[in-house]
Amino acid sequence: MLFEKSIPMQTKPFSVGVRIEHLQESVNESLYGEFKDNPFLPVGEYQLSYRDREGNGVYTFCMCPGGTVVPSASEENTVVTNGMSEFARNGKNANAAVAVSVSEKDFGSSPLDGMYFAREIEKRAFELAGRDYRAPATTVGGFMRGKPTLESAITPTFARGLSECDFTKLFNDKINSMLMTGLMDFGRKMRCFKDESAVMTAPETRTSSPLRILRNGELVSPSVSNLYPCGEGAGYAGGITSAAVDGIKTAYKIMENYSPEQ
Secondary structure, X not given: OOOOOOOOEEEOOEEEEEEEEEEXXXXXXXXXXXXXXXXOOOOOXXXXXXXXXXXXXXXXXXEEOOOEEEEOOOOOOOOOEEEEOOOOOOOOEEEEEEEEEEOHHHHOOOOOHHHHHHHHHHHHHHHHOOOOOOEEEEEHHXXXXXXXXXXXXXXXXXXXXXXXXXXXXXXXXXXXXXXXXXXXXXXXXXXXXXXXXXXXXXXXXXXXXXXXXXXXXXXXXXXXXXXXXOOOOXXXXXXXXXXXXXXXXXXXXXXXXXXXXO
């Protein structure tokens, strides 16, 4: 609707990938070694990244200790994954996004091109997994060998169930290649990433907004005087905390403009 009303916006880089699940015990052991069961240590979590010589990046995002992979589709006949942890972080599995950075070089420069790029992956995931809202998935070993399988000691947590899938039918060559390279690099940094039974559930397409609704120095749209684009959906944040900070900043600006005496 905003695009049709000529509200200024532009495409922006975002990321596409999978959710990876390990046993939380394996994550703890990778981080703490012989002290993995020490009750005074927090539940293990990680943040990893890799960048190749061409500047292509892959990274872990929104790591959920003791968490669950959850369905997050916002449109019919699509599949989208995300992750969450409950307060106690005491689930058997840990999960995180493993996401590859994509930009207008991959999907085009029109403001909505990134959104359409992500939507096509989400629709393709729905088709490949059997059109019943299961998610396409494979183990790391199956992905690396090009022989998808779900035989694993890890019990996946995605509530709708999984469907064995060849990711070459879901993602383009760049995304698959960067996922492979990233996983190998992460395996050199953390032992749990060498586990070929880790489960990859796809797709993770909502790490951040694929577009940005433009605003000026007063945080207002340049074309509509009372429109304040803010937060993650408008392209100014990439997670809960940064979205909250941008929301507070925008709220202060609105107060400044409408109640300057206070």
